[in-house]
Amino acid sequence: MPLDTQRQPRLNRLHQILESDVFSPNRSSHATPSYEQAFAEVIQLLDDVLRQSDESGHRIDFINEVGVRGKIMDVTSLVGSMRRAIRLQTGAVASFEANQFNCYFNAGTGYFANGSFFDADHDDEVTFFVNDERIYLNRHIKRALQEAELAIVKSSAPSTNL
Numbered sequence: 001m002p003l004d005t006q007r008q009p010r011l012n013r014l015h016q017i018l019e020s021d022v023f024s025p026n027r028s029s030h031a032t033p034s035y036e037q038a039f040a041e042v043i044q045l046l047d048d049v050l051r052q053s054d055e056s057g058h059r060i061d062f063i064n065e066v067g068v069r070g071k072i073m074d075v076t077s078l079v080g081s082m083r084r085a086i087r088l089q090t091g092a093v094a095s096f097e098a099n100q101f102n103c104y105f106n107a108g109t110g111y112f113a114n115g116s117f118f119d120a121d122h123d124d125e126v127t128f129f130v131n132d133e134r135i136y137l138n139r140h141i142k143r144a145l146q147e148a149e150l151a152i153v154k155s156s157a158p159s160t161n162l
Contacts, residue, residue: 011149039128040094061075075143104120106120106122116129116132120134125139
């Protein structure tokens with residue numbers, strides 16, 4: 001299947017999820033999908049898009065607030081690591097093992113009910129945690145998507161060499 005045929009549905013679905021209110025702190029608690037399911041789908045789709053960008057020679061490699069356990073990762077590596085933590089079951093929605101996933105709105109430091117420590121630095125942000133890895137919705141996920149889309153468009157543009 002051609003790359004464009006695979007790419008556009010992924011990008012459309014990513015935008016659909018990210019532009020919805022699924023990650024809004026004010027959404028109805030009865031709304032579906034859950035934060036965890038929506039986040040798992042975003043990570044799967046974003047990982048595909050970031051890998052395509054990387055394979056086309058445009059790795060999304062910003063490192064702002066991306067370090068984990070004292071090591072520096074770029075955002076592409078962080079998303080890939082989070083994707084590997086997703087549990088896939090035939091016929092079931094993608095999710096994480098029990099006590100692996102947490103979500104926090106705004107800034108704060110403390111412990112989740114499952115005993116995991118968290119540190120979220122921004123008042124205007126949704127922060128997701130998978131094990132001890134942290135990713136921000138706006139500063140990481142949306143920025144990586146935007147940069148990957150620009151890189152993919154750039155690599156898809158016809159050459160103007162004369």
